[in-house]
Amino acid sequence: MISLRQLTLARAAKVLIEDASVQIHPGQKIGLTGANGSGKSSLFALLLGELHAEVGDLFMPPGWMIAHVAQETPALDQAALEFALDGDAVLRQVERDLAAASAADDGHRVGELHGRLSEIDGYGARARAAELLHGLGFTDADFAKPVAAFSGGWRVRLNLAQALMSRSDLLLLDEPTNHLDLDAVIWLEGWLKSYPGTLLLISHDRDFLDAVVTHIIHIENRVLKLYTGGYSDFERQRAAQLAVQQSLFEKQQRERAHLESFVERFRAKATKARQAQSRIKALARMEDVTAAHVDSPFTFRFREPASAPDPLLDLREASVGYGTQPILSNIELTLRPGERIGLLGRNGAGKSTLIKLLAGEIKPLTGTRSEGKGLAIGYFAQHQLEQLRPDESPLQHMLRLAPQTREQELRDFLGGFDFRGDMAQAPCGPFSGGEKSRLALALLIWQRPNLLLLDEPTNHLDMEMRHALNLALQEFDGGVVLVSHDRSLLRATCDRFLLVADGGAPAFDGDLDDYRDWLNQQRIQQSAANASPEKAVRREQRAATQADRQAVLAKRRPLVKELEQLEKKLAGWQSEKAQLDQRLADTELYEASQRALLHGLLKRQGELTQTIEAGEERWLELHAALEQLPSL
Incomplete structure (x- = not known):
């Protein structure tokens, strides 16, 4: 059992948590929530021994093995599969001892170590590592590639695989879904559900938390409080607590009435398609969610577009790719005002490529891409963050966009994204990933787009900002095309989905639950396809060799x-x-x-x-x- 007793935690002379007392029992899965800078990562550092309490005590079971995701990955020549296997420290130690015993020709010791290898299921370790890598989006061809060959986001996945490979008693995960796509998020969700140890998870993904955790620890105003249940249960309890305060209660009621009105308007025009019905349920659920976020620092709405061409954008028999090789072909898509489309599909299938085609960043290889007169695209992708000027402040970025607008109006607008006071004039270079994402969204929204193309817009955004973005999207009158691993955003925003798979992008007849089932079916089919006669023979040979080894042992x-x-x-x-x-x-x-x-x-x-x-x-x-x- 982990126990915090009257513990005070500070960093750089700033008190983050004060007089905290809480017990975490073995096997519990706990979501750690709170505003950015509230002390979540510092609490992880405390558990890892990298930070010490100012006052009070931390008790942890002696001998517990702690796993966490490394922040950096050097450019190693080591193969990806071997890198993942390094997470199993027990296995690697037995392997080193076995190599030493073999070199010393110590038959007795070799026999002992082979017995130990069997006890820890060491012979199945490579299969377990391969399963982890497959679940996180790697292919068989990636296993032998050196770590240095992978981009930053994929190295983060390798670090995650290494942490999951550990024989840990306590697993600490800080925003593990940030660099994952939806299929990898769904896989990780299932893996964590069956994890036998104690889990502490920092995440801003509501659906992910609801599916995985049994408790929430929330940090607010330097107070650490334990709630029973998932994130939705925590929101309901927190909404009730906030309602006790009369001013917040009145604001709650206004927000609830506003959202109820929107739900009824949407219900009246929605089709009977399953996706639309799922969205009605998601919007209705947001009434309670809004009550729990009524004290959010973020309050913004999309500005009304200057024009609304119909159609906004039209693709006809289009193919898209790089060089002369198409990734997607025969794309037929018409985007109209009010159209809300989510793109589904496995990693590497071409979702981001299709978004770039819609944005006009790449041209179709064949077919046509036609823009409506007055089309104004608001395109958000992670590489947009790199285009921010690090030496300029949020206010300077806004003045560059709107030099004729009064400074106070720009300051008021930035305040809705929580850039207030000195922060509105601070250089954005040192900003966190979440702060840069908020600034990029603010710049996009100011330009009054009538077509939003959003590729993973919630990466690095905290729960409050995600909720504010969700609310703002409900009232946006233009078209929306969205790629996201945040299922709550997809459910509440999209009326229909396209499935980017097998070189095409047809309509997907179903909702996100159907997509999860489709992914599972794909994995089953892939396993069956990989079961070739040659592989079956090799598996039998390996099994026979293993059986012979066990008989000798x-x-x-x-x-x-x-x-x-x-x-x-x-x-x-x-x-x-x-x-x-x-x-x-x-x-x-x-x-x-x-x-x-x-x-x-x-x-x-x-x-x-x-x-x-x-x-x-x-x-x-x-x-x-x-x-x-x-x-x-």
Whole structure:
């Protein structure tokens, strides 16, 4: 059990958590929430021993193995699969010991270590590592690639795989879904559900938290409080607490009435398609969600577009790719005002490529891309963050966009994105990923787009900002095309989905639950397809080899055990006989008065001589039996 007792935690002279007392029991899965800078990552640092409490005590079970995701990955020549296997420190130690014993030609030790390898399921370790990498989006061809060959986001996935490979008692995960796409998020969700250890998870993904955690620890105003249930349960409890405060309660009621009105308007025009019905349910659920976020620092709406061409954008028989090689072909897509489309598909299928085609960043290889007159695209992708000027402030970025607008109006607008006071004038270079994402969104929204193309817009955004973006998208009158691993955003925003797969982008007849089932079916089919006759033969051969190894080990173990016991006994017998021989060399023993003692000692000497001779004969037999066994 992990126990915090009256603990105060500070960083850089700033108190983050004060007088905290909480107990975390083995096997609990806990979501750690709170505003950015509230102390979540510092609490992880405390558990890892990188930070110490100012006051109070932290108790942890002795010998617990802690796993966490490394922040940096050097450009290693090591293969990806071997890098993931390094997470299993126990396995790697046995492998090192086995190599040393083999080099020393120590057959006894080799036998012991092969037994240990079997005990820890070391023979299946590579299969487990391959399963982890597959789940996180890597292909078989990636396994042998050096770590240095992967981009930053993929190296983060490798670090995650290494952490999951660990035989940990406590697993600390800080925003593990940030660099994952939806299919990898769904896979990780299932893996964490079955994780037997204790989990502490920092995440801003509501659906992910609801699916995985059993408790929430929330940090607010330097107070750490434990809630039972998932994130939705926490929101309901927090909404009730906020409602006690009259001013917030009144604001809650206004926000709730506003959202209820929107839900009814959407219900009236929605089709009976399953996706639309799912969205109605998601919007209705947001009434309670809004109540829990009524004190959010973010309040913004999309500005009304200057025009609304219909259609906004039209693709006809379009193919898109790089060079002359198409990734997607025969794309037929018409985007109209009010159209809300989510792009689904596995990693590498072409979702971001399709977004770039819609944005006009790349041209179709064949077919046509036609823009409506007055089309104004608001395109958000992670590489947009790199285009921010690091030496300029949020206010300077806004003045560059709107030099004729009054400064106070721009400051008021930035305040809705929580850039207030000095922060509005601070250079954005040192900003966090979340702050840069908020600034990029603010710049996009100011330009009054009528078509939003959003590629993973919630990366690095906290729960409050995600909720504010969700609300703003509900009232946006233009078209939306969205790629996101945030299922709550997809459910509440999209009326229909396209499935980017197998070189095309047809309509997907279903909702996100259907997509999860489709992913599972794809994995089953892929496993079946990989089961070629040659692979089946190799698997059988490996199984036969493993069975032979186990049979040899089964025969070797009792022989080695008997040999070890016999060597200890022989050492004892020989020591006793040496002492007897020394006593019998004493001439006083041979006097008449010592005859009885002498007789007893001579008898014991004879017994020991026979016992030692029999033991040595058995020792030779055991060695001969071990030498006759096949080598491992």
